[in-house]
Amino acid sequence: MRTACSPTVLRERDCSSGSPSPNSSLPRLISHYIRVHRGRRLRELKHLRSFKTLSEAIVNGAGARTRDGKCDPHQRRIGNRRLAKFASVVAEREREIRTCKTFEGLLKVIDSARFKGIGKLAVYDAAVRIGVWLGIEPQRVHLH
Numbered sequence: 001m002r003t004a005c006s007p008t009v010l011r012e013r014d015c016s017s018g019s020p021s022p023n024s025s026l027p028r029l030i031s032h033y034i035r036v037h038r039g040r041r042l043r044e045l046k047h048l049r050s051f052k053t054l055s056e057a058i059v060n061g062a063g064a065r066t067r068d069g070k071c072d073p074h075q076r077r078i079g080n081r082r083l084a085k086f087a088s089v090v091a092e093r094e095r096e097i098r099t100c101k102t103f104e105g106l107l108k109v110i111d112s113a114r115f116k117g118i119g120k121l122a123v124y125d126a127a128v129r130i131g132v133w134l135g136i137e138p139q140r141v142h143l144h
Contacts, residue, residue, distance in 0.1 A: 047067035054097065060087075061132075075121075096109045103136050107123065
C-alpha cells in the first residue's frame with residue numbers, strides 16, 4: 001500500500017504542500033496547476049478587470065490588493081504602508097501608464113516608481129495586475 005509520503009509518492013510530489021516535485025513531467029505540472037490554481041487565478045483576473053477606472057486599477061494593482069481587500073500573498077512581507085506608498089508613486093505616473101502599448105513599456109514605467117523595499121517581483125506583479133485592466137500581457141517569460 002502506498003501512503004501519502006511513501007518513497008514512491010515522494011518522488012512524484014512534495015508531501016509538505018501537495019505540490020508536484022521538481023522532477024515531475026511538464027504535463028503533470030500543467031495538470032496540477034489547472035487542478036489547484038486555475039480557479040483562483042480566473043477569479044483574480046475577473047476582479048482585476050472589474051475596476052471602473054485606470055486609477056482604481058493602479059491603486060489596487062500596485063497596492064497588491066486582492067478581491068477581498070487583503071494583501072496579495074506575493075507581497076505580504078513588504079507591508080501595507082510601503083505598498084500604499086508604492087501605489088501612490090505609481091498613480092503619479094497614470095498618464096504614462098495610459099499610453100503604454102506593451103507589457104515591457106508598462107513594466108518600465110512601473111519600475112521607475114520603485115524605491116527601497118519594493119523589489120522586482122513587486123514591480124512585475126503590479127505590472128501584471130495593471131496590465132490585465134489595460135489588456136496588456138507579457139510576451140516573454142520573466143524570471144525573478
